[in-house]
Amino acid sequence: MSQRYLLGLDIGSSFVKASLLDAACGRAVAAASAPASEMTIAAPQPGWAEQDPQEWWRHGVTATREVLARAGAPGSAVAGIGISYQMHGLVLVDRRGQPLRPSIIWCDSRAVSIGEAAFERIGRLTCLARVLNSPGNFTAAKLAWVRENEPDVFAAADKAMLPGDYIAFRLTGRVATTASGLSEGVLWDFLDRRASADVLEALELPDRLLPELVPTFGEQGVVSPEAAAETGLAAGTPVAYRAGDQPNNAFSLRVLHPGEVAATAGTSGVVYAVIDTAAWDNESRVNTFLHVTDRPEAPRYGVLLCVNGTGALNSWLKRLLGGAQVSYDEMNRLAADVPIGAGGVVVLPFGNGAERSLGNREPGASVHHLSLVRHGRAHLLRAAQEGIVFALHHGMGIMREMGLQATAVRAGRANMFLSPVFAQAFADVSGATVELYDTDGAQGAARAAGLGAGVFPTEEEAFVGLRPLDRLDPDARRQAQYLEAYARWQAALNKELERG
Numbered sequence: 001m002s003q004r005y006l007l008g009l010d011i012g013s014s015f016v017k018a019s020l021l022d023a024a025c026g027r028a029v030a031a032a033s034a035p036a037s038e039m040t041i042a043a044p045q046p047g048w049a050e051q052d053p054q055e056w057w058r059h060g061v062t063a064t065r066e067v068l069a070r071a072g073a074p075g076s077a078v079a080g081i082g083i084s085y086q087m088h089g090l091v092l093v094d095r096r097g098q099p100l101r102p103s104i105i106w107c108d109s110r111a112v113s114i115g116e117a118a119f120e121r122i123g124r125l126t127c128l129a130r131v132l133n134s135p136g137n138f139t140a141a142k143l144a145w146v147r148e149n150e151p152d153v154f155a156a157a158d159k160a161m162l163p164g165d166y167i168a169f170r171l172t173g174r175v176a177t178t179a180s181g182l183s184e185g186v187l188w189d190f191l192d193r194r195a196s197a198d199v200l201e202a203l204e205l206p207d208r209l210l211p212e213l214v215p216t217f218g219e220q221g222v223v224s225p226e227a228a229a230e231t232g233l234a235a236g237t238p239v240a241y242r243a244g245d246q247p248n249n250a251f252s253l254r255v256l257h258p259g260e261v262a263a264t265a266g267t268s269g270v271v272y273a274v275i276d277t278a279a280w281d282n283e284s285r286v287n288t289f290l291h292v293t294d295r296p297e298a299p300r301y302g303v304l305l306c307v308n309g310t311g312a313l314n315s316w317l318k319r320l321l322g323g324a325q326v327s328y329d330e331m332n333r334l335a336a337d338v339p340i341g342a343g344g345v346v347v348l349p350f351g352n353g354a355e356r357s358l359g360n361r362e363p364g365a366s367v368h369h370l371s372l373v374r375h376g377r378a379h380l381l382r383a384a385q386e387g388i389v390f391a392l393h394h395g396m397g398i399m400r401e402m403g404l405q406a407t408a409v410r411a412g413r414a415n416m417f418l419s420p421v422f423a424q425a426f427a428d429v430s431g432a433t434v435e436l437y438d439t440d441g442a443q444g445a446a447r448a449a450g451l452g453a454g455v456f457p458t459e460e461e462a463f464v465g466l467r468p469l470d471r472l473d474p475d476a477r478r479q480a481q482y483l484e485a486y487a488r489w490q491a492a493l494n495k496e497l498e499r500g
Contacts, residue, residue, distance in 0.1 A: 008448075010248075011164060013106070017440065018060070021446040023450055026461075026465025026466065045110075047109035047362065050104060051089075061230050078233055081223070081237060082242070082447075084244070084248035084441040088139055088162075091162065094158050095158045097175070100156055108353060109354035109362060110142070111145040114144050121202045131199060132279075137354055137356070140205065157209060171233075175212070176213070176220055180243055181242070188290065193296065195210055240451075241445060246304055248448070249264045249272065251293070253412065255410055260410070263417075264411060266414070268352070269310030269388055279301070281398055281401075286305045286398050288304070289302050305399060306395075309350050309352040309388075310416060331419075335382040344371075346369055346489050347368075347384045348363065348391075348496060350391070352365075361497065362500075363496040386489070389426050389429050408434075412440050428474050429486065432474065433474065435471050435472075437469060448462070
């Protein structure tokens with residue numbers, strides 16, 4: 001039998017990544033990313049964040065062609081395609097499928113007040129019971145912002161899509177979304193299992209803008225002749241999976257069932273726990289969505305904690321300290337040279353949009369207790385990594401209030417988890433064992449495509465080849481030192497929030 005591959009695409013806000021998986025052994029045979037340096041995020045006004053959806057497609061084409069070339073694989077050998085994508089974005093297209101404006105992406109804060117007004121209009125308890133979240137700053141509220149502020153664009157809109165829906169459309173020509181996708185946009189009624197009439201009415205949004213629903217796993221369209229010519233894939237290849245990056249990251253780490261927890265620390269930092277009951281935070285500081293493995297007979301929900309300013313802070317520091325002249329590995333080595341507590345320096349990493357874990361407030365990033373005669377860049381780097389861990393720990397306290405207790409967390413050995421300081425600090429501060437895996441969102445999307453296309457008959461077979469690389473256990477002595485530093489961090493945060 002000829003060799004079969006599975007292609008995973010991960011549409012991030014920094015890069016588009018592609019991974020090609022050998023279906024027989026479950027191992028990645030090639031990976032690629034584009035562009036060569038990080039994509040820009042436009043901020044025409046404070047609190048705004050936009051990207052061009054067509055840029056995602058161009059880089060997806062580049063990464064796809066590159067990964068096929070690296071593997072020496074013809075496009076006809078790809079048996080299924082999976083798509084992971086940055087969550088909560090809004091892509092508006094006209095009847096020809098052309099984007100009408102830049103995408104309003106996940107870290108954009110402009111729609112906070114619109115979502116909060118809709119929360120009150122629906123009724124807080126009704127809204128939480130039916131959609132499990134406040135409309136807050138999610139896709140539905142962003143769409144309402146366009147209706148209020150760009151009426152000509154809104155009138156020309158034929159469909160509102162999530163970023164992954166747009167990439168699937170460019171591959172297949174089919175405009176569609178998933179129930180999981182609608183839930184992440186706060187457009188899903190969990191009780192009636194359909195698009196939320198309450199949210200649409202409160203935000204004055206016509207349901208004609210919502211794409212048709214397709215299953216998360218299963219054929220969602222096939223590669224069109226036009227897309228085949230651009231990408232090197234074969235026309236007729238099924239797109240068999242799509243999901244937001246955080247549910248997909250959990251899937252890539254085999255976090256499928258209640259009690260299992262995943263973490264990631266890329267541009268944003270996330271802790272994601274799977275549960276089987278429809279729980280919510282009364283203040284919507286953490287958010288509950290449909291998990292990718294949800295079925296009517298076996299409900300699965302993902303509780304998501306997000307800290308926007310994670311890798312975003314680290315990349316900002318890299319640019320500040322020399323850009324190409326300093327590597328992330330060197331930054332990690334410098335951070336490791338400083339003891340726990342960073343000599344008293346405190347960094348608050350909240351400088352990348354409204355932070356849901358802080359009630360959609362924007363205190364900004366800040367540095368505290370810096371001595372110009374005692375501290376150097378190593379102290380700042382250590383304090384930044386600790387500050388990100390502390391911000392995640394702060395948010396995990398909300399999850400603990402909901403009854404979720406993480407005793408073991410799985411993460412890919414990537415991004416911030418490449419730093420020994422960060423990974424061990426996460427274990428020590430949270431008190432959870434951290435298991436690190438050699439996987440990423442693109443690999444997870446490829447495995448999921450194998451399930452959706454029927455290449456893997458069972459979940460067990462889909463995860464052949466996935467092995468842990470390392471296990472980090474918490475240490476009580478270090479935890480005591482970190483919690484002392486955390487108290488200083490919390491005091492600094494409280495002062496900033498009082499000032500705001």
